[in-house]
Amino acid sequence: MPTNLPLQYHKAEERFKAATDINEKIAHLRDMMAIMPHHKATNKIRGELRKKLSALNEQLETSKKSKKGGPNPWFVPHGETPQVLLVGAPNCGKSSLLDTLTNAEPVVAEYPFSTTLPQPGIMTWEDVNIELVDTPPIMQVPLEHWILDQARAADAVLLVADLGAPDCCEAVEMIAGGFEERGLRLVSEVNPEDEFSAHNERRTMLIANKADHPDAPVNLEFITELVGGRWPRVVISCGEEQGLEGFAHSVFDLLQLVRVYTKVPGKPPDMKAPYLVPIGATVLDVAGKVHRDFLQSFASAKIWGSGKFDGQTVERGHVVRDGDILEIHTR
Ligand SMILES: Nc1nc2c(ncn2[C@@H]2O[C@H](COP(=O)(O)OP(=O)(O)OP(=O)(O)O)[C@@H](O)[C@H]2O)c(=O)[nH]1
Ligand SMILES: [Mg+2]
Structure with missing residues (x-):
C-alpha cells in the first residue's frame, strides 16, 4: 500500500473480500471508495477501485440480462455507511437531489417514471459519508415489497414533496399511509433501545422541494397544516440550489449518530x-x-x-x- 489508509478502509476491504453476492461486493467497494482519502498518493488505488467497480457493475448488468436469478436489482444492500432512502411521487425531484448531493449520475427528466430501479450515491457531511438511495416513484398503495424491504434496510427516510404539484399533500399522505398499512411507521423519533420501534419505525424528514415554483407558497401552507410537527422538515429548491447548504448536516442530525x-x-x-x-x-x-x-x-x-x-x-x-x-x- 503506497499510503496509510484508515483502519475502516481495511475492514471494508475484508468485508469486500468475504462477500459472495455481487450486490454486497458493490456495497463494500463503494464503502472503500467513500472512506479512501482524496490525495495524490491514493490516486492509483482509487483508479483500481473504480476499475473493479465498473467490472462488477458490468457483471451485474449481464446477470440481470441473463435473467437467471442472480443479485436483486431492486435492492441496495446496506454496507457500513449509513443509508438513507429517498421516496416520493413521480417527478418530485428525488433524482435531482441524488444528482446534486452525491457522486451518482442518475437520470433526471421532465417526464415522470424516469427512475426505474433504486440507485445509491454517497453524500458527505464534514468527514461523514451517508449513502442516499434514489428510488422509482410511488404512485399508489398498497406499496410494493421492494420499497418496504429497502426502507426497512435503511436507517432513515427522506420523504420528498413536490411544492409545484397541486396534489403534493395527497401524495405525502398516500405514501406515509402506504408504509403504515404495511407495518412501517414514518416517524420523527425512533428509540433504538426499543426493538419494536427499531424494527417497525423509521426516522423521517420531509423534504419540501421546488420552493422556486410559483405555487410553492400556497402548497407549503397546505403541507404545514397537514403535516404540522409530524416530521422535521426542510424547504429547498434543488433546481435553483436553494436551501441545500445545511442539507447534509440535517440528514446527519436525523440519523442521531x-x-x-x-x-x-x-x-x-x-x-x-x-x-x-x-x-x-x-x-x-x-x-x-x-x-x-x-x-x-x-x-x-x-x-x-x-x-x-x-x-x-x-x-x-x-x-x-x-x-x-x-x-x-x-x-
Ligand atoms: N422548478 C424546479 N424543478 C425541479 C426542481 N427539482 C427538480 N426539478 C425538475 O423536476 C423534474 C423531475 O425531476 P427528477 O429529479 O427526475 O424527479 P424524480 O422524483 O426523480 O422523478 P421520477 O424518477 O420520475 O420519480 C425535472 O425536470 C427536474 O429538472 C426544483 O427544485 N425546482
Ligand atoms: Mg427519478
Missing part, C-alpha cells in the same frame, strides 16, 4: 474516518465496532473530549460524545 475517533497509545489519533455510533452509545459500544474481540478483552479506555480532562481513563459504560477520541486498552 455521533462520531468517535480512535488512537493507539503513543500515536496521534486517526482523524480520517470516524466510527459512527448512536447517540447514547458507550465506550464499550465503540470498542465493539473497532473489533468484536474487544467486547471480551476490553480493560479500560482513555478519552479526549467528553472526559473531565484530556486523556482521562474511563470505564466501559462512559457515554461518548460527538468528536471524542478514544484510546482503547485491552487485557
Whole structure:
C-alpha cells in the first residue's frame, strides 16, 4: 500500500473480500471508495477501485440480462455507511437531489417514471459519508415489497414533496399511509433501545422541494397544516440550489449518530474516518465496532473530549460524545 489508509478502509476491504453476492461486493467497494482519502498518493488505488467497480457493475448488468436469478436489482444492500432512502411521487425531484448531493449520475427528466430501479450515491457531511438511495416513484398503495424491504434496510427516510404539484399533500399522505398499512411507521423519533420501534419505525424528514415554483407558497401552507410537527422538515429548491447548504448536516442530525475517533497509545489519533455510533452509545459500544474481540478483552479506555480532562481513563459504560477520541486498552 503506497499510503496509510484508515483502519475502516481495511475492514471494508475484508468485508469486500468475504462477500459472495455481487450486490454486497458493490456495497463494500463503494464503502472503500467513500472512506479512501482524496490525495495524490491514493490516486492509483482509487483508479483500481473504480476499475473493479465498473467490472462488477458490468457483471451485474449481464446477470440481470441473463435473467437467471442472480443479485436483486431492486435492492441496495446496506454496507457500513449509513443509508438513507429517498421516496416520493413521480417527478418530485428525488433524482435531482441524488444528482446534486452525491457522486451518482442518475437520470433526471421532465417526464415522470424516469427512475426505474433504486440507485445509491454517497453524500458527505464534514468527514461523514451517508449513502442516499434514489428510488422509482410511488404512485399508489398498497406499496410494493421492494420499497418496504429497502426502507426497512435503511436507517432513515427522506420523504420528498413536490411544492409545484397541486396534489403534493395527497401524495405525502398516500405514501406515509402506504408504509403504515404495511407495518412501517414514518416517524420523527425512533428509540433504538426499543426493538419494536427499531424494527417497525423509521426516522423521517420531509423534504419540501421546488420552493422556486410559483405555487410553492400556497402548497407549503397546505403541507404545514397537514403535516404540522409530524416530521422535521426542510424547504429547498434543488433546481435553483436553494436551501441545500445545511442539507447534509440535517440528514446527519436525523440519523442521531455521533462520531468517535480512535488512537493507539503513543500515536496521534486517526482523524480520517470516524466510527459512527448512536447517540447514547458507550465506550464499550465503540470498542465493539473497532473489533468484536474487544467486547471480551476490553480493560479500560482513555478519552479526549467528553472526559473531565484530556486523556482521562474511563470505564466501559462512559457515554461518548460527538468528536471524542478514544484510546482503547485491552487485557
Ligand atoms: N422548478 C424546479 N424543478 C425541479 C426542481 N427539482 C427538480 N426539478 C425538475 O423536476 C423534474 C423531475 O425531476 P427528477 O429529479 O427526475 O424527479 P424524480 O422524483 O426523480 O422523478 P421520477 O424518477 O420520475 O420519480 C425535472 O425536470 C427536474 O429538472 C426544483 O427544485 N425546482
Ligand atoms: Mg427519478
